[in-house]
Amino acid sequence: MSRQGWSLSAGPLSERTGFRGPALVGVLVLTGSYLSVLAHVTNVVGGSRVFVPLVVGTFLLATALGHFLRIRTAIFFTAVLLVGGTLTYFLAIPASQLSLLSPERILSDTVALLTGLSVLRLTAADVWALGIAPGPVFLSWYLAMRERYVWSVTVGGTALGLFVLTGDAGTTTTLVGVLGAGAAIGLGTLDRYGGTVAQLDTLVAVLAAMVVLAATLSVVPGGAAQPLLPDRGSPTVEASVVDSSERIEVLGSIRLSPKVRYTIEAEEGQYWQTASYDRYTGSGWVRTGNTDPYQGRLQGPPGSSRRLTQTVRAESTVSAMPTAWKPVSVSGADAARVQITQQGFLRPATSLQAGEEYTVESRVPQYTSEQLRRAGTDYPEEIRASYLQLPGSTSTRVRERAAEIAGGEDNAYDKAVAIERWLEENKRYSLTVERPEGDIAEAFLFEMDAGYCTYYATTMVTLLRTQGVPARLAVGYTPGEQVGENEYVVRGLNSHAWVEVYFPDVGWVRFDPTPATPRETAERTRLTDARQNGETGVDTNATQPAAGGAPDVTPFEATNGSLNNTSQNESLRGNLEGNAPAPETTPDPAAIDPGAGGDEGSGGVSLPELPSRETLGVGLVAVVGLAAAARRVGFTAVLSRELRLRYQRSTGDPAADVERAFGRLERLLERRYRPRRPTETPRSYLAAIGRGHGLDDRVERVATSYERSRYGSGVSAAEAETVVELVDELVWEATPVVGDLVVRRGERESQSGAAA
Numbered sequence: 001m002s003r004q005g006w007s008l009s010a011g012p013l014s015e016r017t018g019f020r021g022p023a024l025v026g027v028l029v030l031t032g033s034y035l036s037v038l039a040h041v042t043n044v045v046g047g048s049r050v051f052v053p054l055v056v057g058t059f060l061l062a063t064a065l066g067h068f069l070r071i072r073t074a075i076f077f078t079a080v081l082l083v084g085g086t087l088t089y090f091l092a093i094p095a096s097q098l099s100l101l102s103p104e105r106i107l108s109d110t111v112a113l114l115t116g117l118s119v120l121r122l123t124a125a126d127v128w129a130l131g132i133a134p135g136p137v138f139l140s141w142y143l144a145m146r147e148r149y150v151w152s153v154t155v156g157g158t159a160l161g162l163f164v165l166t167g168d169a170g171t172t173t174t175l176v177g178v179l180g181a182g183a184a185i186g187l188g189t190l191d192r193y194g195g196t197v198a199q200l201d202t203l204v205a206v207l208a209a210m211v212v213l214a215a216t217l218s219v220v221p222g223g224a225a226q227p228l229l230p231d232r233g234s235p236t237v238e239a240s241v242v243d244s245s246e247r248i249e250v251l252g253s254i255r256l257s258p259k260v261r262y263t264i265e266a267e268e269g270q271y272w273q274t275a276s277y278d279r280y281t282g283s284g285w286v287r288t289g290n291t292d293p294y295q296g297r298l299q300g301p302p303g304s305s306r307r308l309t310q311t312v313r314a315e316s317t318v319s320a321m322p323t324a325w326k327p328v329s330v331s332g333a334d335a336a337r338v339q340i341t342q343q344g345f346l347r348p349a350t351s352l353q354a355g356e357e358y359t360v361e362s363r364v365p366q367y368t369s370e371q372l373r374r375a376g377t378d379y380p381e382e383i384r385a386s387y388l389q390l391p392g393s394t395s396t397r398v399r400e401r402a403a404e405i406a407g408g409e410d411n412a413y414d415k416a417v418a419i420e421r422w423l424e425e426n427k428r429y430s431l432t433v434e435r436p437e438g439d440i441a442e443a444f445l446f447e448m449d450a451g452y453c454t455y456y457a458t459t460m461v462t463l464l465r466t467q468g469v470p471a472r473l474a475v476g477y478t479p480g481e482q483v484g485e486n487e488y489v490v491r492g493l494n495s496h497a498w499v500e501v502y503f504p505d506v507g508w509v510r511f512d513p514t515p516a517t518p519r520e521t522a523e524r525t526r527l528t529d530a531r532q533n534g535e536t537g538v539d540t541n542a543t544q545p546a547a548g549g550a551p552d553v554t555p556f557e558a559t560n561g562s563l564n565n566t567s568q569n570e571s572l573r574g575n576l577e578g579n580a581p582a583p584e585t586t587p588d589p590a591a592i593d594p595g596a597g598g599d600e601g602s603g604g605v606s607l608p609e610l611p612s613r614e615t616l617g618v619g620l621v622a623v624v625g626l627a628a629a630a631r632r633v634g635f636t637a638v639l640s641r642e643l644r645l646r647y648q649r650s651t652g653d654p655a656a657d658v659e660r661a662f663g664r665l666e667r668l669l670e671r672r673y674r675p676r677r678p679t680e681t682p683r684s685y686l687a688a689i690g691r692g693h694g695l696d697d698r699v700e701r702v703a704t705s706y707e708r709s710r711y712g713s714g715v716s717a718a719e720a721e722t723v724v725e726l727v728d729e730l731v732w733e734a735t736p737v738v739g740d741l742v743v744r745r746g747e748r749e750s751q752s753g754a755a756a
Helices: 021-046 049-067 071-092 105-113 124-132 134-145 150-168 171-192 197-214 236-240 369-373 379-388 396-406 412-426 439-444 453-466 518-531 556-560 613-632 635-646 654-672 683-693 697-711 715-733 738-755
Strands: 246-248 261-265 272-275 285-288 291-293 303-312 327-331 336-342 347-348 357-365 471-477 479-484 487-491 495-503 509-511
Touching: 021 049, 021 124, 021 134, 021 150, 021 171, 071 134, 124 134, 134 150, 150 171, 236 246, 236 453, 236 495, 261 327, 261 336, 261 683, 285 291, 357 509, 369 379, 369 412, 396 412, 396 439, 396 453, 412 453, 412 495, 412 509, 453 471, 453 495, 635 654, 635 715, 654 683, 654 715, 683 697, 697 715
Parallel strands: none
Antiparallel strands: 246 285, 261 303, 261 487, 272 471, 291 336, 303 357, 327 357, 336 347, 471 495, 479 487, 495 509
């Protein structure tokens, strides 16, 4: 059978065209894309030296067995690997959590994984990653060794697709995997069926189209994957912390939302908490564990506490249930709609609508600073396992900085206070920041001068954990605007992130390293702007501003004092009653970043924002794909001929320059009149065209110089330069539009000369 084009039969190995190696590279790229997700999981949970040797050993085993192991046997062996890895994972789960597992729970968790549950939320996620990795790696590489590229890509693509569904495979990882899969199939087909190098342009164009399409569309509608090209508007603080369910990604610039979210009736103001996050990924946070239906009263804090009842009314559609820590019971809402996270927070199964209410009883921890100093370090094992975790890539300089700040303190409380104060005093508050590359805490410590709450809180938790102090990221709302003796109005701009530190026999205690004054100033500025601009939903009847636009009441922090009691170490952190009213003050706007309180920065000349590396990468792929498509349809050949016709560089050899210039002239005449016949000399060709059409004098001058260069005494460099210029003129005058302009300019110059 002919080997031209796409043959349907594979020839002998000796006749192959050398695409096997590149096809295997494509399989490796696809494999590397999903292995990068698993490697990230093992790194986040604490690092694993086993992962790399395990993967390398699996590759070597698949390579060795690929030459003689039958396919059915290989599939059975893969199944054994997967079952063994799954059993290892279940054995690694703590007994207290393993007892909660049931077939229904396992099924629901599997469905959750396939619909957006991050792998990082799994208990013992590192063991899960190590157990899962060998199966797809072995089978995919084994099939590649057997030259079954389509099936190899099917296995690898299924593994990558799982992590796309869980949201753990980002856009870049997905695009790289798609590129590797397409290359493996395309190059493998070329290798198997005798393709030629000339057909690579088609493959490149198709791969580029796949990458660009995948980059500009959501992979899973409504899932965790998002388009590469984001919306131009910055997200709100509320969307980045409170509205996040299982995970938080620390973002760049954000803005404040002035919309009213809740009205809360309570005897005192509190930080209204919605969630906490235990697993730090280096770029954000993940809340591990399951969410269970509310089935009755919850356990309170381990130490002394006081009762606080709150009635919360949603003022708009919301997806969170804020409460004072620690909630122990809820009423007034449909119990079937209330869920409990593993950390003990309330979450609505479906969004709450405006007007819906619920009542929560919380047990607020009671303690003194001296009690916290004496609490010791006898932490429960589950607290140590979950709240001392740091990514394996956490640098030595982060640990050293933590030791500089708090290493001299001999108890967890003073360590926390020292770190809290250091961050307040050494970092500036701003909502306008550029998201750093790499570890957020390390970047905030050593590269950034300013940030907002998630940067402060993330860094404090990281520093505490390096000191062996269990801590977690907490999110929710600050008390909001107090509109009555027992009533608070909470807006989106009150959304916040802070830190909780665990103390034995006390439980979780709040610390807030974000500077209060500039944060409150930003919130007030944003609220004032919203009112002046007539934005809707920013006030209730109780918060309407008085005549002249000033609010009737000031936010809670300005009347009852800040909830951040760092400067009052002897006070009760958990008891805010009895704080003396502070005089109302207006912080200096210069203390915060210009424009931090608004949706956009104010004043100054702003430089255009550069595209992200992902966007630039996709753009480069698109350019390469367009170039390949252009070559396939012959456009590049046409473009090359046009460029050679219009541009000529000097070679330093007058004879060569004149010969090339004459060749350009001949192509120009061929395009306009006819090609030169094989029996015609250059001179007879020009004479024949001249008799029929007449020729420009410049053509004769070029031809004369060409003949002298080729058959006579030669030409000088100056004459060669003149010849090139004459041909340039003829070529550009023959170009549509350009030629017309040249002719018109010449006519004007002639008329001007005649008039003179």
